[in-house]
Amino acid sequence: MAGEWIKMRTNLWDDPRVSRLCDLTGCTEAAVVGGLYWLWATADDHSADGVLVGMTPATIARKTGVPNLGAALAQIGWIEEIDGGIRIFKFDDHNGVSAKSRAQTAKRVASHRGNGDVTPPALQEPNAAVTGALAREDKSKTKEEPPIPPKGGDGPEDTGAGKPTRKAAVSLKTFLEECRKAGEKPILKDDPVFAYADQTGIPDEFLKLHWLEFKERYCLPDAKRYKDWRSVYRKSVRGCWFKLWYLRADGACGLTTQGEQAKRHHGKDE
Structure with missing residues (x-):
């Protein structure tokens, strides 16, 4: 359809992972980036969640004319083979309606920067809807959140009639300190x-490497806070957030380029 487009980074050509794809396929950056364009455009047309049913790594190589491109993409952790097709990792970051909406918002923000119409909240909320010329926030209409009631209490109002106290989100450093004081392991031995x-089939050493990477990333000063860090860790493993491993053709797990880098980086801790 005329007017359709996909989001691609201008610095993709110089991405080290593209260089790795060139090494694995024996092709130039022009051929590899062209192959990536075909794959992402096809996914944008035929998938809503990054899953392409019926496609295989061999299909990608045949369609793009780039030998071994599909297998190379799996090796660096950009796609994975699933039952009946393939899945593109982080599909929503660059494809689909939400990614295009964010890209258009960023462009509008850039075009209005410096004219006094852009407020800090507009810049800090990438998924927020933007209308007009990104008008200033009307603070007079902002509802003040009621304070969280303290846990427990002396009167009959605290016997369950009201809303339960919400658990506060904490940093990973705080959670680890709480575990130390309680004499608990951060990840319990019977954790799912x-x-x-x-x-x-994820080996124990890969799981340990994932924990070291998880701990380092989320102990940074500006890292997110969560209410249940054990649940977040489980999700990070299931989603392979750091792309440290991939499933080989024989079904076993192998380390990706990111995994090898993390292994070297954390080698001093092992």
């Missing part, structure tokens, strides 16, 4: 993540 790793 271990059963999941056994079921999917």
Whole structure:
């Protein structure tokens, strides 16, 4: 359809992972980037969640004319083979309606920067809807959130009639300190993540490497806070957030380029 487009980074040509794809396929950046364009455009047309049913790594190589491109993409952790097709990782970051909306918003923000119409909240909320010329926030209409009531209490009002106290989100550093004081392991030995790793064939050393990467990333000063860090860790393993491993053709797990880099980086801690 005329007017359709996909989001591609201008610095993709110089991305080290593209260089790795060139090494794995024996092709130039022009051929590899062209192949990526075909794959992402096809996914944008035929998928809503990054899953392309019926496609295989061999299909990608045949369609793009770039030998071994599909297998190379799986090796660096950009796609994975699933039952009946392939899945593109982080599809929503660059494809689909939401990604295009964010890209258009960023462009409008840039075009209005410096004219006094852009407020800090507009810049800090990438998924927020933007209308007109990104008008200033009307603080007079902002509702003040009621304070969270303290836990417990002396009167009959605190016996369950009101809303339960919400658990506050904390940093990973705070959570680790709380575990230390309580004499608990951050990830308990009966945590479901271990059963999941056994079921999917993720080796213990890969799980440990993932924890080291998880701990380093989320102990940064500007890292997110969560209410349940054990649940977040389980989700990070199931989603392979750091792209440290991939499933080989024989079904075993192998380290991706990111995984090898993390292994070297954390080698001093092992």
